[in-house]
Amino acid sequence: MKLKEFEAKEILAKAGIRIPRGVHIRKGQMLDSVQVPAVGKMVAKAQVEVAGRGKAGGILMAERENLKETIEKLFSSSVKGIPVQDILVEERLDIQHEYYLSITIDRSQKTPVILFTTEGGVEIETLARNNPDAIRRASVYPLLATVPGYTLRYLLNTAPGEIGQVIQALYRVFMEKDALLAEINPLVLTPGGLYAADAKLIIDDNALARQGIRENRDLSEREREAAAQGFSFVELEGNIGVIGNGAGLTMATVDLITRIGGKPANFLDVGGGADRTRVAHAVRLLGSMPDVSVIIVNLLGGITRCDEVAAGIIEAGVSQQVIVRLAGTNEAEGKELLYSKGYRMLDTMEEAVSAAVEAAS
Amino acid sequence: MIYADRKTGVIVSGATGNQGSFHINRMNMYARSVGARGVVAGVTPGKGGQEVHNVPVYNSIMEAAEKQDASAAVLFVPGSAAGDSIMEAADAGLDLVITITEHIAVHDVMRAVTYAQVRGCKVIGPNCPGLFSPGEISMGIMPAHLASRGSVGVISRSGTLTYEVVHELTRAGIGQSTIIGIGGDPIIGQTFADVLDRFADDPLTEAVVILGELGGNLEEEGAKAADLPVVAFIAGTTAPPEKRMGHAGAIVTGGEGDANAKISRLRDLGVPVAERLSQIPGFIREQMKCH
Numbered sequence: 318m319k320l321k322e323f324e325a326k327e328i329l330a331k332a333g334i335r336i337p338r339g340v341h342i343r344k345g346q347m348l349d350s351v352q353v354p355a356v357g358k359m360v361a362k363a364q365v366e367v368a369g370r371g372k373a374g375g376i377l378m379a380e381r382e383n384l385k386e387t388i389e390k391l392f393s394s395s396v397k398g399i400p401v402q403d404i405l406v407e408e409r410l411d412i413q414h415e416y417y418l419s420i421t422i423d424r425s426q427k428t429p430v431i432l433f434t435t436e437g438g439v440e441i442e443t444l445a446r447n448n449p450d451a452i453r454r455a456s457v458y459p460l461l462a463t464v465p466g467y468t469l470r471y472l473l474n475t476a477p478g479e480i481g482q483v484i485q486a487l488y489r490v491f492m493e494k495d496a497l498l499a500e501i502n503p504l505v506l507t508p509g510g511l512y513a514a515d516a517k518l519i520i521d522d523n524a525l526a527r528q529g530i531r532e533n534r535d536l537s538e539r540e541r542e543a544a545a546q547g548f549s550f551v552e553l554e555g556n557i558g559v560i561g562n563g564a565g566l567t568m569a570t571v572d573l574i575t576r577i578g579g580k581p582a583n584f585l586d587v588g589g590g591a592d593r594t595r596v597a598h599a600v601r602l603l604g605s606m607p608d609v610s611v612i613i614v615n616l617l618g619g620i621t622r623c624d625e626v627a628a629g630i631i632e633a634g635v636s637q638q639v640i641v642r643l644a645g646t647n648e649a650e651g652k653e654l655l656y657s658k659g660y661r662m663l664d665t666m667e668e669a670v671s672a673a674v675e676a677a678s
Numbered sequence: 679m680i681y682a683d684r685k686t687g688v689i690v691s692g693a694t695g696n697q698g699s700f701h702i703n704r705m706n707m708y709a710r711s712v713g714a715r716g717v718v719a720g721v722t723p724g725k726g727g728q729e730v731h732n733v734p735v736y737n738s739i740m741e742a743a744e745k746q747d748a749s750a751a752v753l754f755v756p757g758s759a760a761g762d763s764i765m766e767a768a769d770a771g772l773d774l775v776i777t778i779t780e781h782i783a784v785h786d787v788m789r790a791v792t793y794a795q796v797r798g799c800k801v802i803g804p805n806c807p808g809l810f811s812p813g814e815i816s817m818g819i820m821p822a823h824l825a826s827r828g829s830v831g832v833i834s835r836s837g838t839l840t841y842e843v844v845h846e847l848t849r850a851g852i853g854q855s856t857i858i859g860i861g862g863d864p865i866i867g868q869t870f871a872d873v874l875d876r877f878a879d880d881p882l883t884e885a886v887v888i889l890g891e892l893g894g895n896l897e898e899e900g901a902k903a904a905d906l907p908v909v910a911f912i913a914g915t916t917a918p919p920e921k922r923m924g925h926a927g928a929i930v931t932g933g934e935g936d937a938n939a940k941i942s943r944l945r946d947l948g949v950p951v952a953e954r955l956s957q958i959p960g961f962i963r964e965q966m967k968c969h
Contacts, residue, residue: 422784424894424927427791427865459788460796495785497864523757523926524783549924553916564862564924565836565891568913569955575916576953584917586924589819589837617838617845618821644845645821666842667956 318520318532321364323405325518328494329501332486335512339407344392348385356408361387364403365396368440373397378409410512415503417441417452418484419517420491428456429491431464431484433472437503457488464488479511480504495524539602546598548585555580557677558603558612558637560596562587562621570615570670579674582609590621596629604635612637613673615666617644623651631658638676642669679811679856680831680876680883681774681800682750684714688817689742689772691763692754693720693730697778701754701819703731708816716815719746739763743770750774752808752817760804761786768799776817777803777861784926787865794867801867805925806859807837820844820857828853830962831877831906833870834889835862835925839913843889843955850959855882862925864893870900878905885909885965887958892917892937893927901949907965909958910944910951912937 320328323341330336338354341364353359361384363375370376375396379387384406392401415437423430434452436444445452455468464485469477472484483504491499500517520530536544543550549564553571557579561567564586571581583606587599596614603612612635616626624647630639631654640661643651652662663669682688688705692698702717709716719742720730726737736742739751751767753760753775760779767775775794782804794801802809808818812827824841826848834840840859847854858873860866870888877883885907890897892914901908914923914937922929930936941951950961 422788422864424864425869425896425899427788429788459792492785495783497784521784523781524785527758527783549922551918551921551923553918561838563836563838564928565834565839565889565913566842568891568917568923568928569839569842569911571917572913572915573954581916584923617841665956667954 318522318525318530319366320518320520321403322362322516323364323403325516326513328490328518329487329513329516332490334483334486334501335510336516337407337410337512337514339405342388342404342406344402348388353384353406354408357381358409359384360407360409361391362405362407363391363396363401364405365399365401367397367399370396375401379406410505410514411507412505413508414506416480416506417444417502418487418504419498419500419502420487420496421498423456426456428459429488430454430456431468431472431488433484437505441502462492483511490518494518495521495528497521539606542602543585546595546602548587548599548602550602551584553581553583555582556608556610557673558582558606558609560585560587560599560603560612560614560616562589562591562616562618566615566617570613570666573667573670574613574674577671577674579670579677582606587616589618591616591626591629592622593625593629593632596626597633600630600633600635600639604633604637609637611673611677612639613669614639614641614643615669616642618646621645623648624654627651627654630655630660640669640673640676642666679814680873680880681802681809681856681858682815682817683811684709684712684814686750686815687715687718687746687748689719689721689739689746689748689751690717690733690754691721691739691751691767692756692779693733693735694722694725694728695754698722698754699730702733705752705816706731706733708822712813712815714815718748739766739772740770743772748772750776750817753777753779755779757781757783761790764790764801765793768794768797772799774800774802776806776808777801777867778806778808778818779803780805780863782863784864787863791865791867802858803861803866805863806861806866807840809856809858811856812854818859820859824848825857826853829855829882829884831855831873831880831883831886832857832889833873833886833900834859835891835927836889836913839889843887843911843958846955847887847959847962852959852962855880862891862927864927866927869896871896871903874900874904874906874908885962887911887962889913890940891925891928892923892940893925893929893935895935895940897940898943898947901944901947907968908949909961909965910949911955911958912941912944912951915941
């Protein structure tokens with residue numbers, strides 16, 4: 318889960334990284350009661366999760382005199398369609414230089430990897446395309462508590478001074494907070510030292526409980542319902558509802574629909590050993606999507622009981638046509654149950670997908 | 679077959695839970711049908727002295743490894759305990775630990791996999807269906823009835839997609855040597871490259887199917903170094919960017935791991951990539967003819 322900028326900065330500050338003086342304001346809060354930093358030049362930043370926030374109007378400059386109007390203006394706006402709920406008001410920094418620093422996970426090395434470049438302030442993907450040699454990267458052995466000195470010297474190409482301390486502090490945050498990404502971009506050099514002018518922290522979803530972090534994601538009602546049921550669910554833009562078991566098989570089903578000219582409405586993985594209630598929930602969830610005209614259920618399993626799945630489909634009783642491919646335990650009983658209610662059953666995944674695409678067109 | 683055979687003694691940790699006890703029974707039913715040793719010990723802290731389907735239960739992997747002749751473990755423990763269990767299996771001197779558990783924190787996996795490597799213990803998974811060598815051994819949750827013995831290896835990041843392909847191969851009369859789910863998480867123990875290395879040394883295996891998906895670049899890394907003919911399928915070609923498709927590792931981040939880009943890189947390496955699962959048996963036959 319991606320933390321908001323102000324949350325990430327609080328964590329960095331606790332780890333000893335300097336952040337601009339500032340204050341977080343929530344929509345609806347009385348502006349007169351907010352203690353703003355006693356500086357002249359300020360910046361108001363919308364706390365929304367979009368790329369290119371500045372260009373999209375999510376960052377406004379302000380002076381002390383017009384701060385209130387600026388904040389009100391930002392709260393009444395939306396950035397790339399997302400309404401502004403939180404604003405971070407900060408002092409404007411006196412920028413002498415901008416660096417880029419991030420720590421993420423290298424999947425093939427199976428280690429944390431630190432990326433550093435003296436050309437900060439731009440998107441790292443852009444820099445990687447235009448000037449890949451400017452980015453230095455170094456892996457850290459995962460059983461180490463701190464970054465070795467030689468690694469810092471390699472990254473910085475010089476003796477590690479204050480930047481070395483910032484890297485150590487960010488590495489501690491990365492390891493202690495179960496982060497998948499810890500990024501400071503830009504890391505700004507001012508006459509008063511180094512500051513994290515912007516910060517990004519993505520915390521592993523599987524570690525939220527032990528980190529004591531509450532889900533703050535903005536989910537649609539359907540996504541919330543799917544999450545409550547424990548389904549993996551992604552909404553797409555088509556008219557064929559897709560239910561599968563296992564991420565790979567469900568993805569392959571969605572891919573095949575697209576390949577033969579159909580339009581999948583979603584990805585929904587019900588998980589292993591789904592019983593009647595879970596299947597009924599899944600079918601009803603897709604049935605409630607206004608654009609869905611056909612639903613394909615593609616379940617293959619060792620332990621998934623086909624008679625339970627069949628009962629779930631029948632129990633859901635949605636108005637859309639449901640096309641079923643089932644293989645697993647009690648297959649014959651499940652098929653018989655569905656046949657008796659007039660459902661369309663096909664033996665292979667490809668036949669079922671073809672039938673669904675045909676029915677939806 | 680690779681990693682294990684019918685002589686391998688297996689410890690199951692998380693033995694007394696629903697999943698653990700259900701699969702101990704299934705693994706041992708299979709072991710009996712092929713004359714393998716199968717699961718010789720179960721582990722659940724605090725439940726030492728009990729039995730699960732006639733298998734003795736111990737309080738720790740350490741204790742189970744002392745009392746029984748075993749060289750491998752299969753883990754069904756909760757996500758919060760899995761990193762610990764991998765390290766415990768490594769410390770107990772086991773050669774192989776297969777982690778079925780999903781929802782393990784990535785940092786736990788990173789530490790445990792590194793630690794196990796130092797101790798000389800191979801990790802398969804996490805978030806995987808395990809290993810199945812038809813006629814030899816079942817270590818995990820794969821349904822036995824879909825597979826048949828033969829000379830094609832299967833390596834996959836997914837569970838049910840593997841079953842689908844194994845089913846297709848069997849129906850086409852193509853048997854399998856070993857089927858391995860390496861897991862759907864961002865960090866996993868044995869990778870495509872590691873397993874392909876093992877298959878290269880296996881006299882039984884003549885060709886390998888790799889079933890990949892969006893996210894990372896382990897498929898390409900594996901195919902690059904492969905000594906055996908390889909056929910691939912990649913799931914997730916229609917996944918929107920930055921959306922996680924079920925598996926924690928199935929996500930395009932920072933422009934990396936796009937399924938279509940992965941497919942073109944594999945094709946550049948000369949690997950035939952099937953667009954439909956039903957093409958895989960034909961592709962495999964073609965590859966085995968050429969070599």
